[in-house]
Amino acid sequence: MRLDGLRILLVDDNQHMRVLITEILRAVGVQHIIDAGDGAEGLQLMRAHNIDIVITDLAMEPLDGIDFVRLVRNSADSPNQMVPVIMITGHSTLRRIQEARDAGVNEFLAKPITARGVIDRLRLIIDHGRQFVRSDDYFGPDRRRRTDPNYAGPGRRSTDVVPKTS
Secondary structure, X not given: OOOOOOEXXXXXXXXXXXXXXXHHHHHOOOOEEEEEOOHHHHHHHHHHOOXXXXXXXXXXXXXXXXXXXXXXXXXXXXXXXXOOEEEEEOOOOHHHHHHHHHHOOOEEEEOOOOHHHHHHHHHHHHHOOOOEEEOOOOEEEOOOOOOOXXXXXXXXXXXXXXXXXX
């Protein structure tokens, strides 16, 4: 997998974490990395640069990663509502992960991060990108990762055959 053409925006309020992730990205071949110290700066940089993938931390001040992703996905002046987002978190409680997923995060990476974890998440986004969906209260990547062969309810995807009712 060639990563040298990717333009990645790294958003984290911790300078040491930005340096660590930048070094991992450079080691795996990413050459174009732009970093921001918070979500507001990240949005400004997205307006100034074409970004292919965003990597953001969940816990930041003053604008946290979830609020940042909500703005990227739902703001009328968002520079790229469909940019893939990898969220890095040390707060891997189910509630926070569901909140981030429901904001429109594509993939998660738990701390402590490793080069293998970064590569795996990039591969998922590049090779297995999920279709975006829009509903009354959500816009982002399809949150359903698998098809349940035992599901007997109404069609869940546009390609599903909806069973006829009598």
